[in-house]
Amino acid sequence: MIKYFFILSIAAQFIVGQTYSKCGIIPETENSVLRNTYNWGYGYNDLLNDLNIWNESPFVTIDSIGASVQNRALWEMTISGEPESTTLPRIYIHTRTHPGEEESFWVVDEIINILLSDAPYADFIRNNTIFHIIPMYNPDGVELGYARENAHGVDIESGWDDNPLEPEVAVLKNRFIELMDTPNPIKVALNMHSAYACYRYFVYHDSYGTSPLYAQLEQNYITGVRDYFLNGIEPWTHYVSWTNGTPDQYPESWWWMTHGENVMALTYEDMNACDDTGLYDSTANAIVRGTMDYLGLEYSGTDSDYIISPARFVLEQNYPNPFNSSTTIRFSILMNNQLTTSIHIYSATGQLIETVLNQPLPSGDYELSWDGSSHVSGVYFIQLKIGDKTQSRKMVYLK
Ligand SMILES: [Zn+2]
Structure with a gap:
């Protein structure tokens, strides 16, 4: 099983006296x-x-x-x-x-x-x-x-x-x-x-x-x-x-x-x-x-x-990222189920670009690669979907 390490550099941010605007939308x-x-x-x-x-x-x-x-x-x-x-x-x-x-x-x-x-x-x-x-x-x-x-x-x-x-x-x-x-x-x-x-x-x-x-x-x-x-x-x-x-x-x-x-x-x-x-x-x-x-x-x-809610699946960050030809997508399924597992690639504007995978899978660690060369440079989203649950990762393709 792939160990999933979560490393986040903590930069405490003091924002005092600013106007109250939530969610930091772009x-x-x-x-x-x-x-x-x-x-x-x-x-x-x-x-x-x-x-x-x-x-x-x-x-x-x-x-x-x-x-x-x-x-x-x-x-x-x-x-x-x-x-x-x-x-x-x-x-x-x-x-x-x-x-x-x-x-x-x-x-x-x-x-x-x-x-x-x-x-x-x-x-x-x-x-x-x-x-x-x-x-x-x-x-x-x-x-x-x-x-x-x-x-x-x-x-x-x-x-x-x-x-x-x-x-x-x-x-x-x-x-x-x-x-x-x-x-x-x-x-x-x-x-x-x-x-x-x-x-x-x-x-x-x-x-x-x-x-x-x-x-x-x-x-x-x-x-x-x-x-x-x-x-x-x-x-x-x-x-x-x-x-x-x-x-x-x-x-x-x-x-x-x-x-x-x-x-x-x-x-x-x-x-x-x-x-x-x-x-x-x-x-x-x-x-x-x-x-x-x-x-x-x-x-x-x-x-x-x-111990009440173990993660059922994990989509890792693709590598390399950014990438200029193809990139590796890795994910782990932590429990057996009969549900369809799919990997979809979406453009930054939400358009479905490609369905890379769409089939039931047993628990295990998986790896596949995605070739971006027929698409334009830009931001894409990888979405891993099992049943009705999804996880997404952002990736950047640079020609
Ligand atoms: Zn909000």
Whole structure:
């Protein structure tokens, strides 16, 4: 088996006093531009399929909490051994506000895998929490191929103080209000994104915009998560926002202004189409375990009890890269399955260039080469797909 080494040079980045702009989008993808496939490889129908699969778990309840502009249901999964409990703390996670940030969904997908696993630790989590998850908060944007907007062309990450609210914002805000009105309200609210900055980090809100106590709680939370993925997630100092007061248009603004120190509400940014994009399971594991620690839910099992979500396949960076004739693509499949394994090559504008491989494969390490000589120089994406799961790598072909 190929050992997969993850080496990331940590360059702590202090960004103080800047305007609050999330996700670090690159200009050419800012507005309604296709980056990969039309729905970035995971569309509304993919979600409906997965919801059917997840729904087979006895710990899952799925409800529509409202509708998008184009009348697609906004699906919420509740995962708990005791979903009707009036004492267990709630954790709320929503993702794909920005459709083009599908990496944030893959992290959430791995969080779901952890929560539904048979591992003893997963049982402990389900018996002590209620997770609410929206896997696709902006389904219209996903289906329309928009990078950031809903069907009205509005970025619904913002505008939480608008009047009237965009339909999706109204639905989520009402749901937050409803759950905060229960005897066991939300304690942690995570807003999942991914950024071209090519780091994994939380957006930390400075005490000037929150409070010294809240800033300390944020540091505790972020450090606690990071302890489980030290080389993968940046320290809390990486991205500091709200240095000149509290903005009023974001979900975290609403949380702070409405519930203050009672709710740990943070945006998490994964890596959007970077060389080191991936390791979603490691990130998910860190978020889940860090969140449990933050809530004071200590599990006293053995180390092996925690092993709940091994990576099922790994696409390595091609080599050489950049390349001028052909390049080697290596990947490993870590479990046997009956699913079709495919390798697709996409152009930077999302056009399918070539299907290099398309057949079921047993577990093992694989290597194949791709010859770019009949194509133009430029950026391409390798996508490894097994069943409905994908991993992608960026490569550069220079003639
Ligand atoms: Zn985003």
